[in-house]
Amino acid sequence: MSSNVIASPRSNSAQSPWYKRNKASHSSFEMFAWLFMRLSGVVLIVLIFGHLFVNLMLGQGIHAIDFGFVAGKWSSPFWQVWDLAMLWLAMLHGTNGVRTIINDYADRNGTRMTLKTILYIAAGVIIVLGTLVIFTFDPCPAGAVTDLPSFCPVP
Amino acid sequence: MWSWVGHRITGVVIFVFLLVHVLDTSLVRVSPEAYTAVIGAYKNPIMGLGEAALVAAIVFHAFNGLRIIAIDFWKKGPKYQRQMLWTVLIAWVVVMVPFLIRHLSIVFGGH
Numbered sequence: 001m002s003s004n005v006i007a008s009p010r011s012n013s014a015q016s017p018w019y020k021r022n023k024a025s026h027s028s029f030e031m032f033a034w035l036f037m038r039l040s041g042v043v044l045i046v047l048i049f050g051h052l053f054v055n056l057m058l059g060q061g062i063h064a065i066d067f068g069f070v071a072g073k074w075s076s077p078f079w080q081v082w083d084l085a086m087l088w089l090a091m092l093h094g095t096n097g098v099r100t101i102i103n104d105y106a107d108r109n110g111t112r113m114t115l116k117t118i119l120y121i122a123a124g125v126i127i128v129l130g131t132l133v134i135f136t137f138d139p140c141p142a143g144a145v146t147d148l149p150s151f152c153p154v155p
Numbered sequence: 156m157w158s159w160v161g162h163r164i165t166g167v168v169i170f171v172f173l174l175v176h177v178l179d180t181s182l183v184r185v186s187p188e189a190y191t192a193v194i195g196a197y198k199n200p201i202m203g204l205g206e207a208a209l210v211a212a213i214v215f216h217a218f219n220g221l222r223i224i225a226i227d228f229w230k231k232g233p234k235y236q237r238q239m240l241w242t243v244l245i246a247w248v249v250v251m252v253p254f255l256i257r258h259l260s261i262v263f264g265g266h
Binding site for chain 1: 166167173180181190191213228257
């Protein structure tokens, strides 16, 4: 088995074993990031398991999902808050996870900076977009006729 | 070590799906037709199997995440990490079997 062991990240880079990529930081950011992964992870299990159960297991499962299904859910503040919390926690948890992987495997400073810049821009766009969609959503858009939820006024 | 590899791989897979999932859901802001058309593309057997794989990845990541928390915060966590890995795999099977029966019968049940 010993030949089958994957080396720890950053243990076999060109500079190893004297390798110090950064000066020691006095910030406690990494400790908060570590704690956040554990706390958000527990909350996300509840949020995502609930999300999957309601959307895939109940009723007709995935066949029931259309515009009317989403509109029906987001007409309730309960599901708006649920989905908003899920969006923010999942994106921050996922972004921090990918940040850790980039830090582990991208050896060159420039590569690391580039990948993390792309990651942060993508995460920022998705979080802002998702938040706007949840709060500016109109369940009965003017001019639409198909797949509307049943509570929309008949045109 | 393999649980650590699995945790990283499932994490990245879930994150990539999440980016796409927020984008497809955002189509509700474009028009009901646009959203329903794109979601309609998910409702075929191949995507149904993809969803099953995604849920399998999420459930593993969730249960192994609880194991990581136990290793970090529970005094006896490191000592029992191997037994907890087996617990994770058994719990994964216990959740996945009913999920797959229900989800795949919906996906392949036809409507």
